[in-house]
Amino acid sequence: MKPKAKILLLAVAPLLFAIAAIGGLLVVETQRLEARQAQVLEEVLLTGKREELRSYIALALTSIGNLYGAGRDDEAAKEQAKAILSSMNFGDDGYFYVYDREGLTLVHPRQPELVGQNLWDRRDTEGTYMIRELIARAHEGGGYQRYLWPKPSTGRIERKLGYSVELPRWGWMLGTGIYLDDVDAAAAKLRGSLLVSIRQTLLGLATVAMIASLAVFAGGLALNISEQRQADRKLKALAHRVVSSQEDERARVSRELHDHICQLLVSIKYQFELVGHRLTHPGDAPVTAIDKEIGALSQAIGEVRRISHDLRPALLDDLGLPAALEHIGNQLAQRSGLTVTVSPHVQEERLPELQAVSLFRVAQEALRNVERHAGASRVDIRLDDAHDRLELRITDDGRGFDVQNVELSKDRGIGLTNMRERVERNGGQFQLFSQPGRTALVASFPLAAHA
Numbered sequence: 001m002k003p004k005a006k007i008l009l010l011a012v013a014p015l016l017f018a019i020a021a022i023g024g025l026l027v028v029e030t031q032r033l034e035a036r037q038a039q040v041l042e043e044v045l046l047t048g049k050r051e052e053l054r055s056y057i058a059l060a061l062t063s064i065g066n067l068y069g070a071g072r073d074d075e076a077a078k079e080q081a082k083a084i085l086s087s088m089n090f091g092d093d094g095y096f097y098v099y100d101r102e103g104l105t106l107v108h109p110r111q112p113e114l115v116g117q118n119l120w121d122r123r124d125t126e127g128t129y130m131i132r133e134l135i136a137r138a139h140e141g142g143g144y145q146r147y148l149w150p151k152p153s154t155g156r157i158e159r160k161l162g163y164s165v166e167l168p169r170w171g172w173m174l175g176t177g178i179y180l181d182d183v184d185a186a187a188a189k190l191r192g193s194l195l196v197s198i199r200q201t202l203l204g205l206a207t208v209a210m211i212a213s214l215a216v217f218a219g220g221l222a223l224n225i226s227e228q229r230q231a232d233r234k235l236k237a238l239a240h241r242v243v244s245s246q247e248d249e250r251a252r253v254s255r256e257l258h259d260h261i262c263q264l265l266v267s268i269k270y271q272f273e274l275v276g277h278r279l280t281h282p283g284d285a286p287v288t289a290i291d292k293e294i295g296a297l298s299q300a301i302g303e304v305r306r307i308s309h310d311l312r313p314a315l316l317d318d319l320g321l322p323a324a325l326e327h328i329g330n331q332l333a334q335r336s337g338l339t340v341t342v343s344p345h346v347q348e349e350r351l352p353e354l355q356a357v358s359l360f361r362v363a364q365e366a367l368r369n370v371e372r373h374a375g376a377s378r379v380d381i382r383l384d385d386a387h388d389r390l391e392l393r394i395t396d397d398g399r400g401f402d403v404q405n406v407e408l409s410k411d412r413g414i415g416l417t418n419m420r421e422r423v424e425r426n427g428g429q430f431q432l433f434s435q436p437g438r439t440a441l442v443a444s445f446p447l448a449a450h451a
Contacts (some may be wrong), residue, residue, distance in 0.1 A: 019208065023382075026201060046161065052172045053163035057142075060085060060096050060167070067208045068167055073248045078170060082107050092153045099173045106172065122146035125157065133436060138166040151179050159184065181232050268297050269309070314400040321356040322383060324344060325363055329381055332367050339378045346385040355445045358426050359392045362443045364418045365393045369416075374398025374439065391444040400434040419443070 038345075050056040085096045086109045098107035103120030130147040137143035142165040151158045164175030185419040245299040322344030365383065370379055376398030384391050405418065416432070419441075421431040428445040 008238075030197075038436050042183055042186075045186060049161055049178050049180075049183075053144070053176060053178060054159065056090060056094070056096075057163055057165055057174065060088060060174060060176070062090060068170065073169055085109075093151055093179055094176065096174065096176045098175075099131055099135060101171050101173070111150075130162075134162055134164040135173045137162075138164040138175065142166070148175070148179075149179075151181070151385075169346070190398075207353060264297075304315055321360060323382055324360055325383060328360075328364060328367060329379070332371060332379065336370070336371050338376065340381070341379075342381045342383075344383040346383050346390070350382065352445075354426055355390055355428070358422050358428065358445075359390070359443055361422060362430075362441070363392060363394060365419050366441050368395075368397050370398065370439075376439075385447060388447045389444045390447050391442060393440065393442050395438065395440045397437055398439055400436045401433050403432050 001268050002132065063084050067077040067081045067084075072398045082098065085098060085107050087102045089095050089109070093110075095109050096107065096111075098103070099119070101107055102118065104118045105114045105116060121127050121129070122131060124147050126148060128147045130145075130149065133145045133147070137145050142163070144164045145164070147160055147162065148157050149160045150156070151160075159180040160177045161180055162177035164173050166172070168175055193205065229270065322342075326342045329340040331340040332338060367381075370376055373398050376396035379394065379396045382391075382393045384393070420430045423443045423445075428443060433442075433444040
């Protein structure tokens with residue numbers, strides 16, 4: 001064999017062997033990845049469905065709140081509540097059901113023949129005591145239970161995720177559920193896409209082997225790892241930024257709890273101890289009303305509610321972005337004395353959830369910056385969906401700042417960077433203008449694709 005042929009063989013043969021070994025390992029690892037990805041996908045989808053179920057139950061409780069929440073326990077109130085829950089539906093297969101503590105069916109709009117039957121001992125084909133377990137979850141304070149149940153739209157037995165809560169005064173278990181056939185379909189689709197992907201990858205490996213062989217024959221193999229190193233540096237920087245952002249948020253919540261909640265609670269504790277002392281020593285100063293202590297306790301509860309709303313506002317989930325913006329605007333006005341106006345001019349059905357959450361977080365950060373740094377007396381918040389764009393504009397009459405210097409400064413905080421990256425990562429545009437007496441922040445998303 002000629003020396004050139006030997007050199008070519010020594011150069012190409014290890015490469016081909018390595019590619020073949022990689023292909024074999026790829027097939028094995030893909031099978032493992034398929035199972036892992038299906039599990040992760042199912043968990044992600046179930047997380048969303050759990051939150052959806054909690055929202056539905058909250059809606060049902062709200063709809064009968066004027067009956068149960070008002071303290072009524074008469075049969076007329078219970079019958080009215082049954083009628084309300086029987087009429088509530090969501091989607092093609094969503095409904096609410098009610099059982100008593102012994103498993104007697106009280107409400108079941110999709111299978112009215114079950115009303116009056118006791119299903120305590122009924123099991124599905126997997127041996128799960130469905131109603132018994134749902135009642136147990138409700139008694140534990142509310143929880144989820146998987147079981148098999150006929151799907152109304154198809155009549156087939158499907159997997160279902162139920163969520164139930166207890167109405168203890170009435171002895172009721174109120175629940176609802178979502179069928180999981182779409183989760184199974186998504187997992188099957190994922191498996192199919194992974195098989196297609198592995199075929200394409202193997203074909204790509206064969207192509208790479210041919211190209212690499214030609215490249216070795218033409219001029220040798222050159223290794224370049226600069227891009228990998230650059231990607232590693234970017235990944236480390238991104239990870240550092242994410243960790244810093246998390247730590248800053250945790251520090252903010254910690255300061256809120258320590259500086260406000262803890263001090264209020266300590267003050268309330270001392271005040272109640274003083275009342276207790278006066279009660280046990282009646283010869284001292286007379287015991288006065290505890291209105292001051294109750295007021296302080298209410299203030300502490302309000303602070304906890306405010307921190308909770310900052311982390312994840314229920315208004316955004318229940319009433320939408322316009323109402324949530326009005327809420328944080330009113331909070332800022334009450335807290336700081338600023339004049340805050342909120343002008344929402346949007347159609348609720350046109351607001352995608354991801355964009356609404358992004359704009360709400362931008363508004364939170366922007367208003368926080370105005371309160372801390374702007375020295376403003378007035379803030380205007382405008383939300384508009386004209387011209388197929390969802391646009392949030394926040395302006396204030398504060399002292400202003402040099403936008404370019406702040407964005408290029410190495411000592412800047414991560415709030416402005418987070419706002420810009422959050423908007424641009426989700427396909428939007430972020431603009432910031434500032435001069436003495438006027439600062440304007442504009443975040444917008446296209447609505448054409450969603451429509």
